[in-house]
Structure formats: structure tokens, C-alpha cells
Amino acid sequence: MSDIRLTGITKRYPRTAAPAVDDVSLTVADGEFVVLLGPSGCGKTTLLRTIAGLERADAGTVHLGDRDVTGLPPRNRDLAMVFQGYAVFPHLTVAENIGFGLRMRKESRADVEEGVRYAAGLVQLDDYLDRYPSALSGGQRQRVAVARAVAVRPSVLLMDEPLSNLDALLRLSFRSELKALAKELNTTIVYVTHDQVEALSLGDRVAVMQAGEIVQSGTPMEVYDQPVNRFVGGFLGTPPMNMLPARRGAQGWTVAGHPFAAPNGAADGDELLAGIRAENIEASTTERPDALPGRIRLVEPLGSQLLVTAVLDGNGAGEQNVKILTPTDFPAADGTEVWLRAAPERVRWFDPATERALGR
Amino acid sequence: MSVRRSLPYLLLVPSVAYLLIFFASPMVQAVGLAFTSTTGEWGLSSLAAMMSDDRFWPAVWTTVILLVVLLPIQLALALAMSMIVTGRLRGKGFWLYVFLLPLGVSELGAGILWYSIFVEQGWLNTVLQAVGIVDRPVLWLDYREPWRVIGTIVVAEAWRSTSLLVIILVGGLRAIPRDYLEAADVFHAGPWQRMRHVVLPMLRPTIRTALIVRVVLAFEVFATVIALGGTATDTLATQANRAYTEFQDAHLASAYGLAILVVSLVAVGIVLAALPTHKERGE
Amino acid sequence: MRRVLSYGAAVLLAGWILVPIWFVVVGAFSTADSVYSYPLAAWPDWSLESMRFFVTSAGVPQALLSSVVVALLTGVLTLLLAAPAGYALARFVFPGASAYRLTVLATRAFPVVVLSIPLAVFFLQWGIYDTVWGVAFMHTALALPFVVLMVAGVFAGVPVDIEEAAQIFGCSRVGAFRRAVVPNAAPGLAAAGTFAVLLSYNEVFAASILTLQEPTLPVFVLTGLTQAPLPFRYAGALFLLAPAFLFILLIRKRLIGVGGPTLR
Numbered sequence: 001m002s003d004i005r006l007t008g009i010t011k012r013y014p015r016t017a018a019p020a021v022d023d024v025s026l027t028v029a030d031g032e033f034v035v036l037l038g039p040s041g042c043g044k045t046t047l048l049r050t051i052a053g054l055e056r057a058d059a060g061t062v063h064l065g066d067r068d069v070t071g072l073p074p075r076n077r078d079l080a081m082v083f084q085g086y087a088v089f090p091h092l093t094v095a096e097n098i099g100f101g102l103r104m105r106k107e108s109r110a111d112v113e114e115g116v117r118y119a120a121g122l123v124q125l126d127d128y129l130d131r132y133p134s135a136l137s138g139g140q141r142q143r144v145a146v147a148r149a150v151a152v153r154p155s156v157l158l159m160d161e162p163l164s165n166l167d168a169l170l171r172l173s174f175r176s177e178l179k180a181l182a183k184e185l186n187t188t189i190v191y192v193t194h195d196q197v198e199a200l201s202l203g204d205r206v207a208v209m210q211a212g213e214i215v216q217s218g219t220p221m222e223v224y225d226q227p228v229n230r231f232v233g234g235f236l237g238t239p240p241m242n243m244l245p246a247r248r249g250a251q252g253w254t255v256a257g258h259p260f261a262a263p264n265g266a267a268d269g270d271e272l273l274a275g276i277r278a279e280n281i282e283a284s285t286t287e288r289p290d291a292l293p294g295r296i297r298l299v300e301p302l303g304s305q306l307l308v309t310a311v312l313d314g315n316g317a318g319e320q321n322v323k324i325l326t327p328t329d330f331p332a333a334d335g336t337e338v339w340l341r342a343a344p345e346r347v348r349w350f351d352p353a354t355e356r357a358l359g360r
Numbered sequence: 361m362s363v364r365r366s367l368p369y370l371l372l373v374p375s376v377a378y379l380l381i382f383f384a385s386p387m388v389q390a391v392g393l394a395f396t397s398t399t400g401e402w403g404l405s406s407l408a409a410m411m412s413d414d415r416f417w418p419a420v421w422t423t424v425i426l427l428v429v430l431l432p433i434q435l436a437l438a439l440a441m442s443m444i445v446t447g448r449l450r451g452k453g454f455w456l457y458v459f460l461l462p463l464g465v466s467e468l469g470a471g472i473l474w475y476s477i478f479v480e481q482g483w484l485n486t487v488l489q490a491v492g493i494v495d496r497p498v499l500w501l502d503y504r505e506p507w508r509v510i511g512t513i514v515v516a517e518a519w520r521s522t523s524l525l526v527i528i529l530v531g532g533l534r535a536i537p538r539d540y541l542e543a544a545d546v547f548h549a550g551p552w553q554r555m556r557h558v559v560l561p562m563l564r565p566t567i568r569t570a571l572i573v574r575v576v577l578a579f580e581v582f583a584t585v586i587a588l589g590g591t592a593t594d595t596l597a598t599q600a601n602r603a604y605t606e607f608q609d610a611h612l613a614s615a616y617g618l619a620i621l622v623v624s625l626v627a628v629g630i631v632l633a634a635l636p637t638h639k640e641r642g643e
Numbered sequence: 644m645r646r647v648l649s650y651g652a653a654v655l656l657a658g659w660i661l662v663p664i665w666f667v668v669v670g671a672f673s674t675a676d677s678v679y680s681y682p683l684a685a686w687p688d689w690s691l692e693s694m695r696f697f698v699t700s701a702g703v704p705q706a707l708l709s710s711v712v713v714a715l716l717t718g719v720l721t722l723l724l725a726a727p728a729g730y731a732l733a734r735f736v737f738p739g740a741s742a743y744r745l746t747v748l749a750t751r752a753f754p755v756v757v758l759s760i761p762l763a764v765f766f767l768q769w770g771i772y773d774t775v776w777g778v779a780f781m782h783t784a785l786a787l788p789f790v791v792l793m794v795a796g797v798f799a800g801v802p803v804d805i806e807e808a809a810q811i812f813g814c815s816r817v818g819a820f821r822r823a824v825v826p827n828a829a830p831g832l833a834a835a836g837t838f839a840v841l842l843s844y845n846e847v848f849a850a851s852i853l854t855l856q857e858p859t860l861p862v863f864v865l866t867g868l869t870q871a872p873l874p875f876r877y878a879g880a881l882f883l884l885a886p887a888f889l890f891i892l893l894i895r896k897r898l899i900g901v902g903g904p905t906l907r
Contacts, residue, residue, distance in 0.1 A: 054807050056364070074810045081811045087804035091826040104813025152812065371731035372743060375724045375791060382762065382784035383750050389761030437656070444653045449646075457892065458657045461664070464887030466845030468861045472880035473667045476873075481681035483666050489682060497681070519663060576752045583847045583865055590869050597848065600756045604852055610760050613852075617757035624754060 001188055002065030002078075002155040004028040004051060009060035011046050020046045021057070022212035028205075033182050033189040035203035037196060039235070043212040044192045045160055051190060052158055053077050064156060075104070079156040080149035084164060086141045088133045088148075094120070095129040097144050101152035119151035122181060139170050146178075150185065159191045163198060175201060196236045200224060208232050226348065230355040233275045233348060239307065239323045242281070244274045245352065256312035256320045258292050261344050272358075275348040278325040282341045283308065285331055291339035294322060299332045308332050310340065393614035406611040410603075410619065419594035420623070422506075426513060426595065427578045427627065433518050434574060435567070438525035445526070446533045456530075463523035471587025474516035475501070478588065503592035512588050517581060524577070525570045532566025533559070568635045575627045579620050596620045667884060670877035678874045697878035706863035707882070709775060710844055713859055716779035717843035718836040721786045722794070725835070729794030730820075734803065747788045755785060759849040766853060773855045781849045786839035793838065797831030798824065834894040841890050845883070 004027070011021040021043040028034045036044040049055040051062060053074035061070045069077045080101065089097050096103075099116045107115070120126050123143040133141055142162060149157055162178075163171045179202055182189055193199055199206045200220040207217040208231075216228040227233035233241040246255045246262060248270040253262035255274060262272065284291070298309040305325045312320040322340060326332065349358040397405035410416055441459045445452055462470070477483040478500040485497040499505075500512055536559065544554045560567075582597040600616035603609050669687040670678060675696075677688055697703060732740055762781055766772035771780075801824050809819035825832075847861040854862055864871070864879040871879075 052811060054810070073815065074807075075813045075815065079811070081808070083804045083808060085802065085804050087802065087808035089805060089808070089823060089827075100809075101812035104818075148808075148812065368731040368735035368737045369739070371727035373727075375728040375747070375787060376743075378724050379747065379750060379784065379787065382780060383753075383758065386758045386761035386765070387753060389764065390757045393761060393764070440652060441656055444649065444656070447649065449649055449653060455653055455657065458660050460891050461660055461888060464841045464845065464890045466847065466861055466883045466887065468847050468865055469667075469845070469880045469883035469887075472864075472868075472876050473663055473884070476666060476670050476877055476880070477663060479873075481679070481683070483683055486682035519659070572752075576754070580754050580756060580848060582756075583861070586865065587868060597754075597756055600760075601848065601851060604760060604763070610764055613760045614757070617754065617760060620754045620756050624752070628752070 001030050001186070002067075003030040003032075004156060004188060004190065005061075005063040006047070006051065007061050007063075009047065009050055009057045009062070011043075011050060011055060011057050019058075019212050021050065023060070024212070024214055025060075026207060026214060026217070028188055028190060031186050031188055033191065033202060033204045035199040035206045036190065036192045036209055037194070037199040037206050037235075038209035039194055042209040044194075044209050047209070048158055048160055048190060048192045051156070052079060052081055077156075078154060079158060080152050080154035081158040081160065082142075082145045082149050082162045084161040086138075086145040086162075086165075088141050088144045090133050092132075093129065094125060094131050094133070094136070094144050097133070098125075098129075098147045098151050100148060105152070115151045115153075116147075119147040122150055122184075123147045123177075139166055139174070142166065142174070146181070150181070154187060157185070157187045157189045159189065161193050162191075164193070164195070178202065197238065200236070208235065226357070227275070228357055230273065230275070230350050233350070233357075237277055239278050239325075241275045241277050241348070242322050243350070244276065244312075244320060244322065246272045246274050246349075248272075255292060256294075258313075259290065260292070261290070262349070269351075269353075271352050273350040273352050273355075275350055275357075276342045276346060278307070278323045280342050280346040281322065281324045283310075283324050283326050283330065284339045284341075285336060286339070288339045288341060291341040292322075294338050294340055296332055296334055296336045296338055297321070299334065301328070304328070306330055306332055308338075310338055312340075390614045390617055393611050394618045396611055398609060398611050406609075406615045407618075410612055410615040413599075415594050415599060419596050419599045420619075422510060422593060423579065423595040423597070423620075423623065425510060426517070426581065427575065429510075429514050430517055430578060431571065431574065433514065434522045434525055435571070437518060437522045438529050438570070441522070441526045442529035442533055445530055459526050460523045462520050463527075465520055466583075467520065467581070468583035468587060470516055470520040471584035474512065474519065474584070475587050478512045478515075501588060501590075503590065506593065509589045509593050513581075513585055513593070516584050516588060517578075520584070521574070521577065525574060528570040528573065529563070529566060532563050532569075535566075536562050564635055568631060571631045571635070572628050575631060576624055579624050579627075596623070664884075664888075667877065667880050670873075671881035673874070673877075675872070675874045678877065693874035693878040694881070697875055697882065700875065702858075702863055703860075703879075706858050706860045709854075709857055710860040712775045713778045713782065713850075714840045714843040716775060717782040717786060718840040720779060720783045721790045721839040722832060722836045724783065724787060725790040725794045726832070728791045729796075730798050730824075732791070732795035733798035744792065747791055751785070751788050755846075755849050758784070759852040762849075763852050772853065773857050775857070777853050778850050778859060779843070781853055782843035782846055783839070785846065785849070786842045789842075790835045790839050793835040794832065797828050797835065800831065801827045837890055837894060841886060844886055 006024060006026045009021050009024045010019055012019045024043070024047060036047060038044045046055060050057050053069070053072060057070070061068060063069065064077060064079070089100065092100065095116050098119050099112045102112045102115045116129070120129060123146050125140070125143050125147055128136065128140065133144065136144070142165075145162070163174055166174060175198060182202070191202060203220060205217060206220050206223045207214045208223060209215065210231050216223055216232050223232060224236050227236065227241070230243060234243070244255050246253050246260055251259065253260050253272070260274065292312055294310040294312045296308055297311050300307040306328055308324045308326055308330070310322050310324060312322060324340065350356065351358060394406055395404065396402055445456045445459065449455070475482070480497050480499050480501070484500065485494070488494045489497065500508055502508055540558050540562065541554065544558045580597055581595060582601060585593055585595050585598050596616055596619055600613045600620065603616055604613040669683070669685070671693055672687040672689050672691070674688050674690045674692045677684060678693065732744065759781060763772060766777040771777040805823045805827065806819045809823035810816065814822055845861065847865060850859045851862045851865060858866065861883060864876070864883070868876065
């Protein structure tokens with residue numbers, strides 16, 4: 001097992017102005033499961049491929065354990081990878097696929113067989129060893145890819161959106177399997193995804209990327225509850241964090257024209273953004289003091305909860321939509337008046353100009 | 361340039377080098393040969409010798425006529441075949457195989473095949489007589505009737521080399537998004553109108569490619585002519601061949617080669633001018 | 644009604660292609676008497692007389708051997724040259740790729756007539772005139788443009804991540820090519836190679852220029868054509884045509900790729 005240290009990785013592609021990866025440094029501890037999360041084009045896959053050795057960075061170094069592997073080809077890095085499209089060899093059987101890495105290392109036939117059996121057992125492919133990939137379903141092929149990676153007992157395991165090609169139901173069950181597998185293997189894992197739910201559920205740590213940079217790195221709860229900027233707050237969470245413009249008037253801070261408790265010594269300026277998650281808003285149909293009044297515009301039943309979209313009563317300050325998650329027995333209907341409150345410690349304040357959270 | 365960056369170029373080197381040796385330098389040589397006489401002096405004597413040969417102009421005419429008559433026939437045949445293969449008939453795989461059969465057929469093989477059909481005691485006459493259209497065998501390959509012989513060559517070539525056009529046209533037809541055709545149906549266009557207003561315009565660039573390919577290959581027709589026309593019918597290609605094999609005159613043969621090249625380029629130019637792309641038309 | 648017309652047209656066109664082929668078969672498998680008789684019978688005698696006559700005629704076995712050797716040489720040589728170029732076109736995006744494609748294709752616009760004569764002169768100087776090597780070199784130059792594009796298509800059809808997976812799991816770049824790409828590209832490469840082989844087997848103009856005493860089969864048949872007796876010609880035609888039909892059966896699916904989108 002080894003840790004990973006990336007320092008100052010920069011990668012540019014010809015004919016694009018902005019670098020795909022811009023001076024990124026990242027440390028992954030030995031045995032840690034780190035998720036690189038971000039929208040398409042943020043550079044997460046490029047970064048992963050740089051660790052793998054499939055891309056060569058224009059600047060920066062990659063260390064695996066105490067080795068500087070920056071100039072080494074993939075096969076000399078003692079790592080394994082699960083590709084988004086699985087990349088299972090069509091011309092080999094499942095057993096031959098799984099044993100591929102072991103055979104390339106010239107392990108003895110007995111060791112190869114044992115390794116294959118071990119890995120196949122971990123992903124429940126024991127009965128499929130003689131089949132060819134064309135006879136397998138997408139989900140089964142994915143297991144072959146995982147088994148192939150596990151069989152070589154790598155120090156570092158890389159995964160490039162392994163679940164994104166599966167249908168929704170499979171994706172969920174696989175996610176649990178992967179998490180259990182990761183626990184059992186105890187290998188250092190770097191996992192790339194654009195699905196924030198996956199990131200939160202799988203990673204020991206989540207590194208959120210945007211436009212080639214890591215904007216925040218922390219535990220899932222840190223990244224979820226204390227986003228460092230508007231982007232992270234909006235990217236994580238379903239639905240995205242509500243961003244309510246707040247204004248400092250003569251009598252203090254207001255949101256949509258109604259008084260709202262703002263942090264002490266807030267900003268120098270007169271405008272802020274209040275970030276509140278949908279599940280942290282209390283909604284009530286009876287009037288409450290210091291609650292924001294609004295009217296329900298849309299109700300979307302989600303099964304376990306209701307996603308209510310309400311419009312804040314502008315009071316001259318313009319309309320503002322708010323999304324709230326309520327229990328299913330909430331008496332919501334189009335047009336109902338609601339009063340919304342949030343505990344102050346659950347509100348995250350952002351500077352509208354820099355989009356960064358206050359206090360960072 | 362790092363090794364990585366230059367890798368693609370390095371991979372191209374073998375084929376480029378090969379083509380430089382076996383294509384570029386012969387081309388240059390050919391021009392050189394054509395412009396020197398058999399005694400090695402620069403000049404137009406070889407060209408002059410070529411043009412003053414009695415058989416030169418008939419060869420030119422025959423070559424051109426073959427092309428001009430063949431092209432529309434082949435285009436029409438290929439269009440019909442391509443539409444069948446991409447249409448809604450059943451057994452598309454079978455039709456495709458059949459229509460592409462002549463693709464790998466050697467020129468000479470096809471020539472002999474059609475000879476056996478057109479020869480006086482051959483298949484065509486057998487069938488015609490059996491059906492009662494004629495009561496005596498017709499001399500199709502009569503060297504005194506050059507037009508008739510040219511006709512047989514046209515038929516043979518139409519049979520042999522339409523398949524390449526079919527491939528190109530099918531590729532183009534497949535690329536037309538179904539939406540366009542369905543939209544035409546929604547707007548009550550009949551099959552002919554659909555053909556004229558939707559399919560053919562979208563097929564233009566493909567037809568152009570097909571014509572260019574066909575034109576260039578048409579000038580190489582050689583064995584078919586000999587198989588059917590014997591020594592009496594001349595095209596530029598047969599003349600070139602004769603110049604080398606019979607007269608041992610590489611210069612004369614190259615002169616013919618150049619003549620073919622010139623006629624080729626002119627024909628391609630005509631095709632390009634007749635079917636300009638959208639950009640060229642300023643649309 | 645339209646469907647009836649369409650089917651009618653399809654049958655007519657298919658007949659137009661198939662009936663002449665049948666005639667060749669009849670002609671080749673008839674006795675000499677049948678060949679010369681008139682009117683011709685639509686069903687052959689199934690006699691091997693003409694074929695035997697052809698195969699044992701002086702010069703035919705050597706010419707046939709020559710043709711086969713040249714064709715095989717062409718196939719191998721073309722594939723060796725086209726493989727790296729096709730790989731480069733399929734895997735890399737680099738300036739000059741389209742220029743290369745166009746130029747290479749454009750070489751086929753130049754008539755073989757123009758090319759073969761100077762090459763004959765070259766080959767005389769190099770001592771390979773009238774040998775299988777000379778003809779093979781010429782045929783390779785003729786086949787190369789198409790085969791490069793076909794091979795590029797074949798390699799493009801092998802997903803890149805398979806190569807990368809091989810590299811991750813222990814292969815060098817070359818090793819990954821050998822172990823991951825080649826096995827999956829093999830059928831396509833075989834088709835491309837067969838295309839070159841067939842092109843060479845059929846080619847007659849350049850071969851006639853480049854040979855003298857050691858002709859290939861088409862050249863041999865051609866030279867004596869007008870004096871040859873009919874049974875000889877018909878049997879010869881069958882020999883010339885047979886490989887083509889087999890070939891088309893094997894690779895028709897892949898052909899559409901060269902001119903446009905691939906057959907689904």
C-alpha cells in the first residue's frame with residue numbers, strides 16, 4: 001500500500017486556452033478512499049490519468065509511496081485501474097481477463113489461478129470464468145473489470161466513473177458492493193465521478209474540482225455542510241443549496257424584504273448570499289415570528305419526502321424561489337401560504353462578489 | 361519534438377517513403393520520358409509521334425465516348441441498386457452481396473465473360489433466337505461496326521465496375537438522417553418528389569466523389585477492350601500498352617500516359633464544375 | 644404496387660449480375676464440343692475437359708503460381724506498410740493527418756498507365772524487372788492507399804481503453820498493441836490484406852508492362868487471347884473470376900466503411 005502525493009500538476013491540451021489541470025496538488029494517505037468530484041470538463045479524469053501514467057503532465061510530480069513515478073509508464077507504477085467503459089478484453093475469457101495482470105508479471109500458473117479465483121470470488125463471478133465478455137451483461141463486465149484490478153493486489157486502485165454506464169438500480173447496489181469491497185481491501189483508492197451522491201457515500205474524503213482546480217477537499221460532511229464557495233454549495237446536495245440574496249438595510253439585514261438574522265461582523269458591504277439547504281428549512285403553515293413568508297408554487301412528491309418550491313413574498317424586493325424538503329404529511333398545495341425558518345448555524349454565508357464563504 | 365509528439369509522424373514514414381519511391385518518382389520520370397525522344401533528346405518528338413499516329417485520334421474518341429456513355433448508365437444503375445439496398449425491401453443482405461459481386465472481378469475475366477456472351481455463337485444470340493427476337497445470330501463483335509463493339513464494351517464495363525459506385529452511394533445514402541425523409545413524407549411528398557428534392561441534393565457530394573472515382577478508373581480500361589474488340593479497337597490505354605510491349609518505346613508509352621492524365625484531369629474538372637459544393641456555389 | 648415494382652427491379656438487377664456469371668460457369672465446365680456448338684445449352688455438361696486443358700497448357704501453371712506469389716507478397720507488404728500508418732491515423736490527432744489521407748488517396752487518381760512505364764525502366768536498372776518482386780512492389784503501391792484507410796478504420800474500431808488497460812496491467816506500448824489491439828483487429832486486417840491480394844491477382848495492365856517471360860496469369864491469358872481457343876479462354880476466365888466471388892462473400896460487411904458510414 002502506498003500514499004499518493006501530487007505536486008503542482010498542470011496539463012494543457014493543444015488548441016485550448018485554459019489548462020485542463022491547473023497547478024493541482026493533492027495528498028492521498030495510505031489506505032484512504034478519495035473521490036475526485038466535479039462536472040464534466042473539470043479535469044478530474046485528466047488528473048486520474050496523470051496518476052495512472054496514461055497522461056503525462058506538463059509540470060509537476062507524482063509520488064507513489066517514496067517513489068517518484070512522474071516519468072514512468074503505467075506498468076511500472078504498481079497500480080490498477082477500472083475504466084469507465086470497463087475496457088474488458090473481448091478476445092479473452094473472464095478468467096483470462098482477470099488473470100491478465102498476473103500473467104504479465106510472469107507469476108506461476110498456480111499463483112495466477114489462485115489470484116483469479118480470489119478476485120472472482122470477491123465480485124461473485126465464480127460461475128462465469130469460462131465465458132467471453134460478449135456473453136455478459138454490462139454489470140457483469142464491470143465486475144470483470146473490478147476483479148481484474150483487484151487480482152493484482154495493487155498499492156493504488158484508480159477508478160474512472162465505474163458506475164456511470166449502469167442503470168440506476170444497478171448503480172445503487174454496486175455502490176454498496178464497492179464500498180464493502182474497498183473496506184475489505186484497504187487499498188489506497190482514487191475514484192472519479194460527477195455524481196455527488198456517489199462521492200458522499202463512498203469517499204473518506206471528497207476533493208471537489210472545478211475548471212482544473214481542486215476548490216475544496218474534506219470529509220463528505222465537511223464538503224456538504226461547509227462548502228467553501230457557491231459552486232461547491234450548489235454542486236453538492238439534492239436539490240442544490242438555496243442561495244438567497246440578503247441585503248443590509250437601515251434596520252439590518254433582510255432577505256426578500258423581511259428581516260433575517262445575519263452573522264455578527266458580517267461583511268463590509270451591503271449584500272450577501274445566504275446558503276441554506278432544503279432539508280434545513282422549517283416550513284410551517286401558521287405564521288411565525290421572524291420567519292420568511294412565502295407562497296407554494298410547486299410540489300414534487302419524491303416518495304419519502306416532498307420537494308416544495310415556494311416563492312418568497314417580495315415585499316418590494318423582487319421574487320425569490322426557495323426549495324424545501326418536507327415530510328410527506330406536510331399540508332402542501334399550490335398557493336398555500338407558508339412561513340420559512342432556518343436555524344442560524346445552518347445558514348452558510350457567501351460573498352456575492354467573490355462567491356466564497358465567509359470566514360474562509 | 362519529443363519522441364511522443366513525433367510518434368505519429370514516425371509511423372507514417374514507411375508508407376510515405378514507399379509512395380515517394382514507387383509513385384512520386386515514377387510520376388516525375390514519366391513526364392521526363394514523355395518529353396524526350398527515343399534517342400534521348402529533349403523535345404516534343406515523342407508527343408508528336410504519338411499524335412501523328414493514325415490510331416491516335418480514334419483512340420482518343422473511343423476513350424472519351426466510352427466514358428461519356430458509361431457514366432450516366434452506371435450512375436443510374438448504381439443509384440437504383442443503392443436505393444434497393446437501403447430501402448425497405450426484405451433480403452437486403454442478399455441484394456447487397458449480389459450487387460457487390462463484380463467488385464473483385466478482374467477486368468480480363470469480365471472481358472472474356474462478356475465475349476462469351478456477345479460472340480456470334482454466344483449466349484446473347486442463343487437467348488435472342490430462343491425467344492424469337494431474331495432468327496439468325498447477330499454479329500455483335502463485328503470489327504467493321506465500331507459502334508457496336510463500343511456498345512459491347514459499355515455493357516461489359518457497366519456490369520463490372522458499377523459495384524464501386526454502389527459502395528460509395530450506399531455510404532452516402534446511409535448518412536442521410538431519417539428525419540429528412542420522414543419530414544418529406546409528412547409533407548406529402550411522393551417517392552419521386554422525395555428523390556428529387558431531398559435525396560438527390562443531399563447526395564450531391566457523394567455522387568461527385570463517385571463520379572470522380574469512376575472517371576479516373578475509366579481511363580484505365582484496357583483488358584476488356586482487348587477481350588471484346590481485339591486489336592481493332594483502340595483506347596488510349598491499349599495504345600499505351602502496345603507502345604511499350606510491341607514497339608518497346610517507353611517514351612511513346614509515357615506520352616500516351618500523359619495524354620491519359622490530361623484527359624483525366626479535364627474530365628475531373630468538368631465533374632467538379634458541374635457539381636459544385638455548397639461553399640463553391642456561395643450558399 | 645410500388646413494392647411489386649421494387650422487387651421486380653431488384654430481381655432484374657440481380658439477374659443482370661448473376662446470369663452472366665452462370666454463363667461463365669457453364670462455359671468453363673463444358674466440353675470443347677459444347678463450347679463450339681450453337682445454340683448453347685443452358686446447362687453445362689459438368690465436364691472438366693476445358694479446365695484440365697487450361698491448367699495443363701504450357702505456361703499456365705507457372706503463370707498461376709506467379710500470380711499467387713505476387714498476390715501474397717502484395718498482401719503482406721501492403722499490410723506491413725499500412726499498419727503503422729493506419730494506427731497513426733486511428734489513434735492520434737495531429738496536423739497533417741487529413742493532408743496525408745487526401746494525398747494518399749489522390750495517388751490513385753493517377754492512371755496506372757502513367758506509373759508503370761517509368762517503373763519498368765527503374766526495375767530494369769535494379770534487376771527486378773520481370774520478377775515477382777517487381778510486380779509485387781507495383782501492386783503494393785496501387786493497393787496501399789485503400790488499405791491504409793481500411794486499416795485505419797479497423798484500428799479505430801478497437802477502443803482505446805483496451806490498449807490503456809493493457810498498459811496499466813503490465814504491457815509496454817508495443818506489448819499493448821500486440822496483446823490487446825492485434826487480436827481484436829485481426830479479422831479487419833485480414834479483410835484489408837485480402838483486398839490487396841485480390842487487387843493484385845486481378846491487375847493486368849501494370850503486370851503486362853512489368854513482365855516479359857514470367858507473366859502473371861491475367862497477362863498470360865491476355866497475350867494469347869485472340870489466338871486462344873474458346874474453351875481455353877472460358878476456363879481461364881473462371882480461374883480469374885473465382886477468387887473474387889469468394890472474397891466478396893467474406894468481406895462485404897466491411898466494404899461500406901471505406902466510402903462512408905459502416906454497415907450496422
